Amino acid sequence: MRGKKVVGRPVRCVALAVESRGRMASSHEDSLKHNIVVATHHKTGTVCMSTVFKAIASDLGAAYVEFRPQYGRLVEALRAPFVLFNYDSDFREHSPILSRDDVRILHLIRDPRDVLISAMHYHKKSNETWLHEPVPGYDDITYQRRLNALATPFQQYVFEMENSTESTLRDMVKWQYGRANCFEVRYEDLRRDTQMAYWSNIMGFLGFDEAERQVCRQRFWQNSLFGNVVRFAHKHIRSGDVGQWKHEFTPELATAFLERFPTVLQSLEYETDNSWVQGLKETNGGGLTSVLKRLVGKY
Numbered sequence: 001m002r003g004k005k006v007v008g009r010p011v012r013c014v015a016l017a018v019e020s021r022g023r024m025a026s027s028h029e030d031s032l033k034h035n036i037v038v039a040t041h042h043k044t045g046t047v048c049m050s051t052v053f054k055a056i057a058s059d060l061g062a063a064y065v066e067f068r069p070q071y072g073r074l075v076e077a078l079r080a081p082f083v084l085f086n087y088d089s090d091f092r093e094h095s096p097i098l099s100r101d102d103v104r105i106l107h108l109i110r111d112p113r114d115v116l117i118s119a120m121h122y123h124k125k126s127n128e129t130w131l132h133e134p135v136p137g138y139d140d141i142t143y144q145r146r147l148n149a150l151a152t153p154f155q156q157y158v159f160e161m162e163n164s165t166e167s168t169l170r171d172m173v174k175w176q177y178g179r180a181n182c183f184e185v186r187y188e189d190l191r192r193d194t195q196m197a198y199w200s201n202i203m204g205f206l207g208f209d210e211a212e213r214q215v216c217r218q219r220f221w222q223n224s225l226f227g228n229v230v231r232f233a234h235k236h237i238r239s240g241d242v243g244q245w246k247h248e249f250t251p252e253l254a255t256a257f258l259e260r261f262p263t264v265l266q267s268l269e270y271e272t273d274n275s276w277v278q279g280l281k282e283t284n285g286g287g288l289t290s291v292l293k294r295l296v297g298k299y
Contacts, residue, residue, distance in 0.1 A: 032062055032081040034104045034207035037097065039089035039175075042168045043118040044110040045187045046087045048223050055219045057083040060212060067091070088168075089175055103181060104206045110187035111270050112169050112261065113245030119168070120160040124148055157253055161260050173267050188242045196220060251280050 038053050040046040050066075057064035063079055067086035070077040074094055078084065080102065089107065091098060098105060123131055124147055134140035141149075143163070150156045177184060183205045193199050196217050203216040249257070254277040265271040 032060060032207065032212075035078075035080055035100070035102050036062075036083045036206055037103055037105045038083065038085045038108075039091075039105060040087055040108045041089055041110070041115070041172050042087065042164070043115045043122065044108050045190065049106075049108060050085055050087070051223045052219045053083050053085060055222075056216055059215045059219070067094075088171055090171055098179065098182075105179065105182035106185055106202060106206065107175060107182055108185045108187060108190075109172050109268060111243070111245065112172070112264050112268065113249060113257065114187075114243070115168055116157060116160055116165045116257070117244045117248050119165050120147070120153075120156055123160065123164065124156070154250070154253055154256070158256055161257065166260070169261060169264050173264060190224075191240065191242050249280055251277065254280055
């Protein structure tokens, strides 16, 4: 599933110039050769990718279309050239778009353990509307209030695993991997890509020529955690670091995670087995080690 690539047809050159307000713009009317679909998942770098590709679309004269708001009129909205953005990678009856000959796809995933950590902390404080709407089954208490009412981080993580994060991980696993027109991207690789070599490879796969890739690199740098983004001033970013689970997961939390998602890490090729749990710091009760060892042998 990692970065399967095909050689795309070269796109026509678009001469670019820096406008006085610092924005790159196309100097003529030629359009991009390939339409672009960007498919992400909650807490995998969605806000960053949305901001980057919205700017790229504007710079290169393509329509930027968000899947959910345009769901009912997507056919009319997708006038080439376009960049289509879907933040949960579920295209439903519009999935044939992904098989079009004129489409190239970027699909982004992240280590499920870090997705859980990021989601739990974000949902405790975010102002997103759905977090403040009464949830049936919780005495009409909102998602955020229910989460914050739980006494310990462990209980809050379990709540996340059984609700929002469960849906996110399910969508990540059910994605159709192996498409020839799709570059499978990992958040971790982008986060470490300080020289933007990996990003340049992705942009080449999507069909951008060298002049256009310069624009893409500029926009990625402006919105990356190692570039111009001030992490702690951004409401969507708590940490963004890779491998947070190594410090946040306890044996107890690892046990709860494996009980609910026994194969997700192997399915997404983040682990080959469950031996990762043996390196976690022991906390709160010596009996957890034996439980974890049983889990490692079970799955």
